[in-house]
Amino acid sequence: MVHPILGERRALVAYLAAWLAAAYLPASLLASPGDSRFLLALATAAGPTLLLGVGTLPIYYLCRAVPLSSGPGNAVRVHVAVGLLAGVVWWGLLEITAGVLDWVEPAGFSKEVERRWGVLLVVGAILYLAAVAFYAFADSVQRTRNFEKRAAAASLRAHEARLALLKAQVHPHFLFNSLNAISALTVEDPRMARELCVLLADFLRSGLDMGERGSVSLAEELQLARAYLDIERIRLGDRLTVDMKVTPPAGEVQIPALLLQPLIENAITHGIATCAQGGTLVVEARTTPGMLVVTVANPFDPQAPPRRGPGSGGVGLANVSRRISACYHGASLTTRREVDRFLSTLVLPIHGEEMTDGERIRVLPQGAHRR
Numbered sequence: 026m027v028h029p030i031l032g033e034r035r036a037l038v039a040y041l042a043a044w045l046a047a048a049y050l051p052a053s054l055l056a057s058p059g060d061s062r063f064l065l066a067l068a069t070a071a072g073p074t075l076l077l078g079v080g081t082l083p084i085y086y087l088c089r090a091v092p093l094s095s096g097p098g099n100a101v102r103v104h105v106a107v108g109l110l111a112g113v114v115w116w117g118l119l120e121i122t123a124g125v126l127d128w129v130e131p132a133g134f135s136k137e138v139e140r141r142w143g144v145l146l147v148v149g150a151i152l153y154l155a156a157v158a159f160y161a162f163a164d165s166v167q168r169t170r171n172f173e174k175r176a177a178a179a180s181l182r183a184h185e186a187r188l189a190l191l192k193a194q195v196h197p198h199f200l201f202n203s204l205n206a207i208s209a210l211t212v213e214d215p216r217m218a219r220e221l222c223v224l225l226a227d228f229l230r231s232g233l234d235m236g237e238r239g240s241v242s243l244a245e246e247l248q249l250a251r252a253y254l255d256i257e258r259i260r261l262g263d264r265l266t267v268d269m270k271v272t273p274p275a276g277e278v279q280i281p282a283l284l285l286q287p288l289i290e291n292a293i294t295h296g297i298a299t300c301a302q303g304g305t306l307v308v309e310a311r312t313t314p315g316m317l318v319v320t321v322a323n324p325f326d327p328q329a330p331p332r333r334g335p336g337s338g339g340v341g342l343a344n345v346s347r348r349i350s351a352c353y354h355g356a357s358l359t360t361r362r363e364v365d366r367f368l369s370t371l372v373l374p375i376h377g378e379e380m381t382d383g384e385r386i387r388v389l390p391q392g393a394h395r396r
Contacts, residue, residue, distance in 0.1 A: 028085055029163040044078030045071055047155075051119065051148055055137050062134075069126050069134050073118035077111065077149065081156040088160040104157050112149030116142060205294075209260055221259050228252045243285075243310055243317070244276035250289045254306070257293050264303020265293070275310040278317045278375055281352050287341030288321045288369050296323035296367055312375065319371040327365055342369070349373065 030040045048070040056066040087107070091100050116138070123134035138145065207225065210218040231249055247269060258265050289306070297304045304324035311318055342360065349356035353374055361368045 028082070029160075029167065030082060030085070041075060041078060044075050047078075047152055048074040050152075051145060054141055054144060054148070055123075055134050065126065065130060066134060069123050070119065072122050073115055074152070076118060077115045077152060078156070080111065080114070081153060081160075084153075084156055085160040085163065088157060088164050092161070092164065104154065108150040108153040108157070109146075111153040112146040115149035115152070116145050119145060217259055221256060224252070224256050224259070228256060238282050240279040241282045242276060243271065243278050243280055243319070246280060246282070246285050247271060247276075247308065247310075249283075250285060250308070253286070253289060254293075261293075261298065261303060264300070265297055266303070266305045267308070268305055269308045271308070271310040272312065274312045275317055275319075278312065278373070280317070280373060281348055284345060284348060285319065285321070285371070287345055288371070291341040292321050292323035292367070292369070296325040299326040299329035300324055301326070315375055317371075317373045317375055319373075320368060321371075322366060322368045324365055325367050345371070 030036050048067060051070040051074065052063065052066040055069060056062040060066075084107075087103070091103050120135065120138045123138045127133065127135045204225075207218055207221050210221060228249070231252060251267075251269075254265070254267050289308070292306050297306060307320075307322040309320045309322075342358065346358050349358060349371070355374045357372050359370045359372075361370075
């Protein structure tokens with residue numbers, strides 16, 4: 026454990042200066058401040074008091090070894106015993122210094138030290154106890170800071186583990202949706218199914234590589250989305266058209282990797298794939314002051330039966346909502362269901378800026394639009 030005084034030069038200088046200032050107390054017992062001998066009295070008390078300050082430096086470790094929390098009685102006994110010893114040693118040094126100065130400049134301080142030995146012992150003990158109080162406070166502050174650091178480190182590890190779990194959920198989700206596309210073509214068009222397998226392999230390789238990165242630009246995220254949509258075009262044919270409108274500033278914004286992928290997949294699987302005539306997937310991205318706004322819109326068939334099986338329980342939107350809550354302060358996701366159109370709007374702060382309450386939007390309860 027680093028000593029709170031020895032760990033920094035400025036702290037050591039301030040500490041020694043405080044002890045020199047404390048020499049005023051014993052000096053005032055040897056000569057009143059208005060006495061012509063007072064400066065000599067200060068010189069007499071300064072050396073022993075400064076040595077007492079240096080001698081109490083190890084008391085920090087004693088305060089840590091015998092804290093008040095371990096039992097006030099035990100700590101009081103230890104410090105009273107050490108304090109009396111420190112007072113005796115300090116008084117002895119004071120007497121030696123007074124004798125030396127009296128030999129150089131007779132001032133009678135040696136006899137004064139002997140006459141006031143009881144009061145001076147109490148003063149020495151008080152100075153020692155003041156050092157104990159200071160170190161007990163410093164130890165308490167240091168323990169609190171260490172606890173906060175450990176708590177922050179534990180919170181960070183938990184946060185990273187949560188993000189890793191959420192990111193891991195993305196991979197099986199879009200893998201399942203992609204395999205559905207292959208299974209639909211296996212019997213109808215084996216050649217197309219093989220071609221789709223090649224596209225899927227490239228897509229998964231790119232997706233997994235991207236998933237290893239903490240963040241990517243929106244342009245990179247949409248490039249992966251286009252690869253996924255190329256796969257879905259093979260299955261859906263002319264039923265699927267895509268309209269992407271991304272402003273250049275929006276394309277440069279960094280976002281968590283694979284954040285938009287579930288929104289794109291849901292738009293296809295739960296939206297356009299349910300429509301007999303298909304429809305157009307619209308992706309728009311723009312920036313406002315301090316915000317990135319991404320909207321994904323798709324048609325859907327209100328009469329289509331709810332989808333059953335893996336991947337139909339709202340994993341996509343729930344995952345996106347949890348990830349933005351873990352990564353941002355002030356990010357939000359909103360969904361809106363119209364008569365035959367579904368919109369997902371993602372709002373992310375740029376450079377960590379937060380939204381006002383008026384800009385906060387909610388996530389619809391699980392089950393809306395079968396997502």
